[in-house]
Amino acid sequence: MTLTAGCDVGSLTTKVVLMRRRRLLAARVIKSRVNPQAAADQALQQTLNDAGVARGEVVLCIGTGYGRERIPFVDDTRSEVACHGRGAAWLLPSARTVIDIGGQDCKAMRIDAQGRVEKFLTNDKCASGTGRFLEVMASVLGVDIAALGDLSRASRAPVRLASTCTVWAQADVIKHLNAGLPVEDIGAGVNAAMAHRVAILVNAVKPERDVVMTGGVAKNAGVRATLEKLLTRRVRKFRKADPQLAGAIGAALLAEDNLKARI
Ligand SMILES: Nc1ncnc2c1ncn2[C@@H]1O[C@H](COP(=O)(O)OP(=O)(O)OP(=O)(O)O)[C@@H](O)[C@H]1O
Ligand SMILES: [Mg+2]
Numbered sequence: 001m002t003l004t005a006g007c008d009v010g011s012l013t014t015k016v017v018l019m020r021r022r023r024l025l026a027a028r029v030i031k032s033r034v035n036p037q038a039a040a041d042q043a044l045q046q047t048l049n050d051a052g053v054a055r056g057e058v059v060l061c062i063g064t065g066y067g068r069e070r071i072p073f074v075d076d077t078r079s080e081v082a083c084h085g086r087g088a089a090w091l092l093p094s095a096r097t098v099i100d101i102g103g104q105d106c107k108a109m110r111i112d113a114q115g116r117v118e119k120f121l122t123n124d125k126c127a128s129g130t131g132r133f134l135e136v137m138a139s140v141l142g143v144d145i146a147a148l149g150d151l152s153r154a155s156r157a158p159v160r161l162a163s164t165c166t167v168w169a170q171a172d173v174i175k176h177l178n179a180g181l182p183v184e185d186i187g188a189g190v191n192a193a194m195a196h197r198v199a200i201l202v203n204a205v206k207p208e209r210d211v212v213m214t215g216g217v218a219k220n221a222g223v224r225a226t227l228e229k230l231l232t233r234r235v236r237k238f239r240k241a242d243p244q245l246a247g248a249i250g251a252a253l254l255a256e257d258n259l260k261a262r263i
Contacts, residue, residue: 002259004249005058007044007074008083009036009067012103013130013216016043016250017056018051019256022090026050027245031181036067053188060259062251065103078254080247081109081120084214089115091238097207099198099227099235100246101217103131105153108130115250119205126164127199131217136166138191140173141183145250151187152222158188164197198223199230210236214246 003025014032018025026047032039038096040063048055058091063074064083071077084192088098089111092207100107107112109120123129127136138148152158159176167206176186177217194217202211211233217223239248 002204002215003053003057003257004043004252004255004259005047005061005142006065006083006248006253006255007040007061007071007131008065008080008103008247008251009040009071010065010247011062013244014039014043014067016040016047017046017245017246017248017252018053019138019249019252022256024241024249027241027248029242029244032067036038036070037072041073041203042073045097052076060255062255063075064079064247064251066146076258081107081117083116083250083254085109085111085250086253087216087246087248088117088212089113090249090253091240091243091246092210092212092236093212095236096209097205097211097214099202099211100215101129101131101198101213102215103135106198106201108207110205110208117162121201121204123197125202127170128164129194129201130184131215133166134190134217134220135167137173137187140170140175141187143183143187143191146219147222148187149185149191149222151189152225153170154184155188155258157185158184161189161193169193178183188222190218192226195223195230199227199233202227202231207231207233209233212236212238214243216244218243
């Protein structure tokens with residue numbers, strides 16, 4: 001039976017999934033660290049162990065992400081947009097607009113029913129509007145990145161950051177902390193500033209329903225809620241799997257397509 005793998009080596013995390021007949025068998029997310037090859041090897045081995053299959057049973061493996069050219073075991077590579085588009089369509093077939101926010105860039109894309117990308121825009125010029133912005137601010141605030149999103153719900157009066165530039169915003173956050181403002185109000189301001197940056201990019205691709213988010217920042221409820229307000233649309237959640245896995249899932253599905261085309 002056809003077993004394919006997708007490996008997405010991002011700037012912050014490495015994701016590996018194993019799929020068989022469009023079903024997800026196993027998945028791992030680990031930090032990319034300084035050695036993406038080692039991270040990819042480790043994540044692959046873990047998924048093989050989880051699924052109880054041998055390396056030789058994987059018929060085709062496709063790599064994607066920032067570090068895709070450095071993965072030793074992949075048979076082929078695809079762009080991040082192609083993989084996130086395909087992965088998002090599997091996660092929610094009605095998805096037509098995909099917002100992928102990872103550690104170092106943000107992409108907005110429109111896809112068709114098969115997950116093929118029709119149009120996309122990227123912001124990779126600056127840290128604001130990326131997961132890195134949130135990580136810097138979470139560390140200044142002394143909160144875990146996974147807890148930052150929920151501060152928006154707890155906040156009664158979100159602060160308005162003077163700038164969305166990471167350097168200036170960091171100084172602003174420190175100023176608000178020193179002034180004794182509640183951490184949840186500053187955190188909510190950070191999430192909102194991020195969403196404002198992202199909304200500009202998303203509006204530029206003329207979003208259509210359904211709108212979804214992929215990448216690790218999709219797990220930040222505060223960014224999601226502000227984006228919904230700014231776009232005046234719901235940003236649908238996935239039930240099938242972690243949104244951070246979308247690129248790796250898309251890669252494994254493209255591998256399966258590739259095998260079918262060969263028959
Ligand atoms: N549990 C979580 N809750 C909220 N946000 C999270 C969580 N885990 C990760 N993140 C956010 O996701 C970001 C990393 O996302 P992701 O793993 O998709 O990046 P990446 O694929 O390595 O980066 P890129 O695609 O830009 O190269 C982190 O910077 C952080 O902001
Ligand atoms: Mg990524």
